[in-house]
Amino acid sequence: MHLRNxxxxxxxxxxxxxxxxxxxxxxxxxxxxxxxxxxxxxxxTILMLGTLALTTDTERPPVKRQWLPLAVVLTTGAALIYGxxxxxxxxxxxxxxxxxxxxxxxxQSGQEIGVPNIVTSVLASYRGYDTLxxxxxxxxxxxxxxxxxxxxxxxxxxxxxx
Amino acid sequence: MRxxxxxxxxxxxxxxxxxxxxxxxxxxxxxxxxxxxxxGVIFAAGFILYGLIFGLDQxxxxxxxxxxxxxxxxxxxxxxxxxxxxxxxxxNYLDYxxxxxxxxxxxxxxxLLIEFGVGTTVAAVMIxxxxxxxxxxxxxx
Numbered sequence: 001m002h003l004r005n006x007x008x009x010x011x012x013x014x015x016x017x018x019x020x021x022x023x024x025x026x027x028x029x030x031x032x033x034x035x036x037x038x039x040x041x042x043x044x045t046i047l048m049l050g051t052l053a054l055t056t057d058t059e060r061p062p063v064k065r066q067w068l069p070l071a072v073v074l075t076t077g078a079a080l081i082y083g084x085x086x087x088x089x090x091x092x093x094x095x096x097x098x099x100x101x102x103x104x105x106x107x108q109s110g111q112e113i114g115v116p117n118i119v120t121s122v123l124a125s126y127r128g129y130d131t132l133x134x135x136x137x138x139x140x141x142x143x144x145x146x147x148x149x150x151x152x153x154x155x156x157x158x159x160x161x162x
Numbered sequence: 163m164r165x166x167x168x169x170x171x172x173x174x175x176x177x178x179x180x181x182x183x184x185x186x187x188x189x190x191x192x193x194x195x196x197x198x199x200x201x202g203v204i205f206a207a208g209f210i211l212y213g214l215i216f217g218l219d220q221x222x223x224x225x226x227x228x229x230x231x232x233x234x235x236x237x238x239x240x241x242x243x244x245x246x247x248x249x250x251x252x253x254n255y256l257d258y259x260x261x262x263x264x265x266x267x268x269x270x271x272x273x274l275l276i277e278f279g280v281g282t283t284v285a286a287v288m289i290x291x292x293x294x295x296x297x298x299x300x301x302x303x
Contacts, residue, residue, distance in 0.1 A: 043288055113269045
């Protein structure tokens with residue numbers, strides 16, 4: 001599959017996100033699926049389209065074929081697939097991830113937090129620090145976009161005023 | 163987009179439901195799937211849809227950029243403020259149990275407040291990014 005039309009690429013990546021959201025629903029990770037559908041398929045697609053409107057929607061053909069990136073991608077992909085061979089099966093109760101703190105969350109969160117959605121109690125309470133960090137990252141991203149893209153507007157307005 | 167009658171009518175019909183759904187996801191996140199992050203994105207999506215159909219100037223009248231910029235910081239401040247409040251009440255940072263006499267009620271209150279903070283920041287950041295991306299092209303040229 002080879003596409004130079006970036007509009008089609010953006011649409012395909014949106015569809016890919018929506019399909020991954022479906023996979024997450026199949027894996028019973030509804031909260032993740034929700035995020036993937038809203039952010040990956042929704043907002044990201046809009047922002048990509050906005051970027052295309054600012055730049056151009058056709059990729060320039062490269063001067064010569066580059067084999068090094070292809071080799072890097074193939075090697076990394078092969079290493080990742082090799083790594084999955086060792087992973088425990090999906091939903092295996094004896095997997096390390098299911099033995100550490102997960103049983104405590106499942107058994108105790110009803111009495112300690114009293115929220116039926118365990119994902120919420122983990123995100124907001126047990127792992128409140130991490131979520132604060134995530135919100136700070138989003139905050140920083142917003143500030144970054146304001147500084148990079150909004151600077152032009154501010155300067156112009158200041159020039160207009162006096 | 164001024165002449166797309168179908169898009170305009172459908173958008174007008176859908177936007178109130180999108181916003182109400184976002185509020186449902188926000189405040190029902192304790193019981194069903196969802197939470198502040200998803201709710202913020204859906205809430206922002208309602209305004210972005212409005213901006214796409216009716217133009218950037220219209221949506222900037224509805225939600226002025228200055229207000230959105232304040233909200234970007236307000237959400238993080240609310241989140242961190244809940245942490246400071248629990249410190250002042252004698253608990254650990256972000257330990258919501260001390261916010262009320264009953265620890266479980268305190269946890270409920272804390273989760274509600276910080277989820278609201280998350281939702282506010284996420285919605286405001288998404289709207290800000292959209293404003294900056296969409297407003298860049300016409301002023302730059």
